[in-house]
Amino acid sequence: MITMLRIDGRLIHGQVIAGFSGRVGANMIMVINDAAAKNAFQKNLMKMAIPAGTALEVLSVEESLVKLNTDAFLQKKILVLVKSPIDLVALIEKGLVIEKVNVGGVINDGAKIKLTKEVMATEEEMVAWKKLNELGLKMELQWESNAIVTDFNNVIARS
Amino acid sequence: MVGILIVSHGKLAEGLIDALKMIVGDQEAVDYLSLNPGDSVEALTGKITTAVESLNRGEGVLIMTDLFGASPFNASGMATQSSNFPIDVITGFNLGMMIETVLGREGKTLSEISNLAFTSGVSSIKKLSDLIDLS
Numbered sequence: 382m383i384t385m386l387r388i389d390g391r392l393i394h395g396q397v398i399a400g401f402s403g404r405v406g407a408n409m410i411m412v413i414n415d416a417a418a419k420n421a422f423q424k425n426l427m428k429m430a431i432p433a434g435t436a437l438e439v440l441s442v443e444e445s446l447v448k449l450n451t452d453a454f455l456q457k458k459i460l461v462l463v464k465s466p467i468d469l470v471a472l473i474e475k476g477l478v479i480e481k482v483n484v485g486g487v488i489n490d491g492a493k494i495k496l497t498k499e500v501m502a503t504e505e506e507m508v509a510w511k512k513l514n515e516l517g518l519k520m521e522l523q524w525e526s527n528a529i530v531t532d533f534n535n536v537i538a539r540s
Numbered sequence: 541m542v543g544i545l546i547v548s549h550g551k552l553a554e555g556l557i558d559a560l561k562m563i564v565g566d567q568e569a570v571d572y573l574s575l576n577p578g579d580s581v582e583a584l585t586g587k588i589t590t591a592v593e594s595l596n597r598g599e600g601v602l603i604m605t606d607l608f609g610a611s612p613f614n615a616s617g618m619a620t621q622s623s624n625f626p627i628d629v630i631t632g633f634n635l636g637m638m639i640e641t642v643l644g645r646e647g648k649t650l651s652e653i654s655n656l657a658f659t660s661g662v663s664s665i666k667k668l669s670d671l672i673d674l675s
Contacts, residue, residue, distance in 0.1 A: 391581055395609025426617045430609030490582040501578060 383449070386461040388469060389485035392417065393427045393462065397485065400526030402432050407460035409436040413445040413472065414464050442471050449477070465489050466502075466509035473516065481519040484533045496536055499524050510537045541645050542653045543595030545603045546572040546633065547588060547612040560638050567642050569595050573612075581611050581618075588619040592627055600626035600650035602641070602657060604633040628654040636664025 384405040389397070392412050402410060410431050417423050418441040431437050436457070440448060445461075448454050463469050469482065484500065492501035499522065502510060513520065520533035546553040553572035560567070573591055575584050592601040605613040608631045620627040628650055630637075640660035645653055668674065 391611050391614070393609070394611065394614075395607060422621050423618065426614055430614075488578055488580050490580045492580065495578075498577065 382455055382457070382459065383461050383479065384458045385483055386463070386469070386479055386481075387483040387485055388463050388466055388487055390464055390487045390489045391485075392464055393430050394486075395430050397525045398430070398460075398462070399432045401483070402435060402460050404526045405458070405460060407435065407458050409438065409454075409457040409459045411438045411440065411445060411449075411459050411461045412463075413440055413442060413461060413468060415441045415468075418444065442468060442475065446472065446475055446477060466506050466513055470509045470512050473513075473518075479518065481521065482513070484520055484522045485524060494540075496540055497522060497531070500533075500536075507540075514538060541569055541597050542599045542648065542650050543569040543592065543597060543601040544571075544642060544645075545588065545591050545595055545601055545616075546570075546605075546638075547575070547584075547603055547616055548572070548606040548633075549575050549610065549612060552606055556633065556635065556638060559635055560642065563635075564639055564643060569597055570642060571595055575612050575615075581615050584611060584615040585618045588615055589622055592619060592623060596623075596625050598625070600628075602650060602653055603627060603629045604638070604641075604657065605629060605631045606633060608632060626650045630654060630657045630661070632661060634661055634664055637661030640664075 384407055387401060412427060417439050424439045427439060428437050487500045491503045494502040494507055496502055514534050514537040522531040522533040546556055551574060553574055557572050571591055573587055595601050603616040605616055607613060613631045616629045637657050637660050641653060641657040644656050
């Protein structure tokens with residue numbers, strides 16, 4: 382089952398991910414990203430950077446929805462990483478049930494709309510953020526695992 | 541001559557080049573790039589790709605980054621996939637490593653330079669208390 386779902390434009394980012402993974406006691410990190418799932422080299426880079434003893438899965442949106450519902454994966458404690466709110470909207474629309482999301486540094490290519498110091502959005506990402514807010518998903522902005530938490534629903538509601 | 545590109549968070553790379561110049565002066569085929577707040581990893585990967593192309597003198601480029609697993613390292617790794625000349629990436633740079641590597645490039649291959657950077661980087665870290673009695 383998912384113990385934490387984090388949106389981070391950098392996906393696996395060395396020490397930041399180690400901090401969150403330790404805090405939530407994850408024994409698996411699952412990166413859900415269609416492009417990374419097809420890129421063997423990027424997968425190898427990710428594998429090098431995760432904490433020892435943690436399993437890694439790099440899956441497309443479609444693959445992740447299937448695997449998350451298998452017995453083997455329901456027994457794991459999974460830290461899920463997605464790159465953009467657009468991917469999370471897609472996951473939810475395809476049936477993922479989630480109540481809370483942790484938001485990290487989200488500055489993806491072409492992002493021009495500044496939401497906070499840590500988060501900038503493209504037009505499409507802005508639509509997705511608003512959609513996540515409307516769905517009632519609780520969104521907490523936290524740069525790294527020891528940083529203070531900012532109410533990201535408020536940030537989106539105000540922008 | 542193997543080109544050298546330093547990539548870091550913020551101004552660390554710029555500062556490292558500044559310190560390097562104080563010690564060994566201006567050097568050929570050495571440049572730096574910074575990841576700044578608001579930069580995407582994709583944009584940094586693009587900048588690295590352009591920079592290594594202009595640094596390549598035919599023998600390839602060694603990229604030195606500040607932190608394993610972080611964006612400068614990850615973007616450098618991704619950039620190795622889009623070039624048609626050899627690139628290696630070393631992470632955890634320090635000034636001792638930089639000096640030995642920059643000065644040791646003449647007539648060396650990328651793999652020799654990459655090994656030199658690694659061994660000199662590790663051997664340049666020392667504890668004074670291991671060398672002399674401080675009590």
